[in-house]
Each structure stands twice: as C-alpha cells, then as structure tokens.
Amino acid sequence: MTSPTLDHVTSLLAQHPLIDGHNDLPWCARETVGYDFDRLDIAGDTSDRNHTDIPRLRKGQVGAQFWSVFVPSNLPDGTAVTATLEQIDAVHQMIGRYSDDFALARTADEVEAVFASGRIASLLGAEGGQSIDSSLAALRMLYVLGVRYMTLTHNDNNPWADSATDVPVHNGLSAFGREVVGEMNRVGMLVDLSHVSADTMRDALAATTAPAIFSHSSARAVCSSPRNAPDDVLATLQANDGVIMSTFVPDFVSQACADWRDEARAAALSAGVDPKDHVKFTAFTTTRQRQHPKPVATIKDAVTHFEYLRQVVGVDHLGVGGDYDGVDRLPNGLEDVSCYPRLFAELADLGWSDDDLAKAAGGNVLRVMRAVEDVARELQQTTPPSLATIEQLDGIG
Secondary structure, rough: OHHHHHHHHHHHHOOOOEEEEEEOOOHHHHHHHHOOOOOOOOOOOOOOOOOOOOOHHHHHHHEEEEEEEEOOOOOOOHHHHHHHHHHHHHHHHHHHHOOOOOOOOOOOOHHHHHHHHHOEEEEEEEEOOHHHHOHHHHHHHHOOOOEEEEEEOEEEOOOOOOOOOOOOOOEEEEEEEEEEEEHHHHHHOEOOOOOOOOHHHHHHHHHHOOOOOOOOOOOOOOOOOOOOHHHHHHHHHHHHHEEEEEEEOOHOHHHHHHHHHHHHHHHHHHHHOOOOOOOOHHHHHHHHHOOOOOOOEHHHHHHHHHHHHHHOOOOOEEEOOOOOOOOOOOOEOOOOHHHHHHHHHHHHHHHOOOHHHHHHHHHHHEEEEEHHHHHHHHHHOOOOOOOHHHHHHHHOO
C-alpha cells in the first residue's frame, strides 16, 4: 500500500543515494552457509532467512551500503585478522557474483558514479579494533583492501581502547589508540565511534583531524543504552563536522527494549554466559525470549531519535545505520531493508524538507567522506606512515 508521501520519498531517493552505515549480511552468510551464495542466493527472496537480499535492497531504494566485515571481539590474538580477511574476501566475492547490482566503491566520487550507473555502491567497514591486532601495518592493509571505516572497538575492550559494554581499562584511548586514530586520518579511513565507551568517543574526537562517524548508534538522552551517544559527544561531533548514522536496533531505540536487554545481561552472567560474547549472548537471549518475551519496538521509536538528533546535532550531521542482519528482530515497520522509504515518509510527514531528507539519506555521509579524503591527501604530503608499536607507546611487553 502506498501513499502520496511514500511515492514522493521513493522518487526522491531515486535521485539522492541512500547510504546505509551498517549491514551484517557477510557475517550472516558466514554463519549460515559458509559464504556459499548458491545456498543463500540473494538475487532472489531470502526473507525466510535474513533481512537482506537484492530485491529488497532495490525496494528499499538503497543506493550505497557499508557492508560490515565484523568478527567477534573475543577471538584469540591474531585470529581476528584472519577472520576479518575472510569477511573482506566474502564481500569482494559477493560484489563480483552480483555485479549487475553491486559495484565496489572506495571514494565519495565512486559512490556517486556507481549510483549513477544504477547499481548499489558497496563499501566495507571493519567493526572493532581487534581486526588489526594492534598493528598499524594491518590497518593500512585493510584500507588497501577497501575498508573505509573502522569501529575502534566492538563489545570488548582491546589493548588500546575501551568498549561501551566492558569495564573501563584505559579510560578512553591509550597513547597507541590515539596513534591508531592519527593513522586512520592519514590513510583516509573513517573513525567510527559506534560501540566505544563515552570516554573513548571523547578521546577520539579530540585526537582526530578529520570528521568522525557513528555508523550505527542513536541518542542516549532518548534511550540510555551505552551504545548511544551522549549529548556532550553530539555537540563535539557537530563541531567536528561528523555524522551520526541513527540505527534501528530495538535495544538502542526503545527504552523498554534496552531495559529488557539489561535484565538479560544479568541473567546471562548468572548462567555463566558472557554478555560481551556476541554469538553466545545472542543464542542465550533467543532462548530466554520464550519465557520472558521482549518488548516490541516500532518505527516510531526510530523516528523519535531522528527528531531528537535533528534538534540537538542538526540535520547536517545525520545519517542512517540500520544494522540489518546484525540483530534478530527490527522494529515493527522497519523489518528488513525494503523499509527505508517508510522511515523517510514518516520524517516527511513531520515536516522534513526534501533537502533535509536528502542530507540524512546520504548527502551528509558523502560530505564527510570527501573531508576525510581531503585530510588524508594533505597528511600524506607531510607525514610518513607511522611505524609506532603498542609496545613503544603503551609500554606493553
């Protein structure tokens, strides 16, 4: 069923690329079919198994997608690098297999060129500093392979940064962590503050010389999850000219869902399950829901965050980070990747102009990407690749 507003938004998104900040299809493909796209053929309808396939991406007017090359943050030392390389390979193989619909994009100009060709621009984002094993050389190689953002942590602290969901060790970034941010600026990789502690957010924003992003986080003042950004950080992000890509994850947009997750974390600890273990905790909560049903979030919850963020950080600093295939359930009205136009229709009905919608859909992200690329070009004229090690800067070893 369509409406005049929905029709208008659909037409608008055909002209302005909708850039989603985070989709976990690669991990879903790894876990369910071992990357076998014969068994998970996303050219057709896979709605019985996941949130993402090409027909639904097309229906959702997705113009560009950051595919997350996530790996768990509790993998043994070094193995996270190999697993990340496997994830990167899977995305490249997926792009090649479905080349009529996808094309790799590494720059803002390439995003626009792919969009103009009628295909979905495909970018890569690493989720968690565990993916570089405290090696700046590994960071540079991820960039060479197409990774264009790195979330500084995932659910666990790493040796140089504190996570939002772990007990603080560094009180933000260590000296090596600040060096990581500087090297990301130098190579042209977006500094992603989703998943990090508030102190890490503050330290990273103080350290970066380029705009930063949140690839999939929302407003802490609306939902008190530690995965969301507090108001003081949003003010600094605005001054940094960065962007927060507001997410659809129920636990981060609905206070009732966040409270349920807190209760589930406590129950998991009592049962000997580490809530930071993404795989085990997801299995635990799936089972727990049979006896303790989870509250249901709705599209209105997500809209509330967009409205609040527009007021606090400004429409020039907003984006979209759905986190499809990264959670088991999405809000009612945002069930899969076909649903983005519904969100923008809701915003349009609240008085958002076409210019506002185009900025939030992807215009702001393109601006940030270009700024990061400009900073990298300038730094590379004067600054050589960093040879610093964590042992030297943090006294480890």
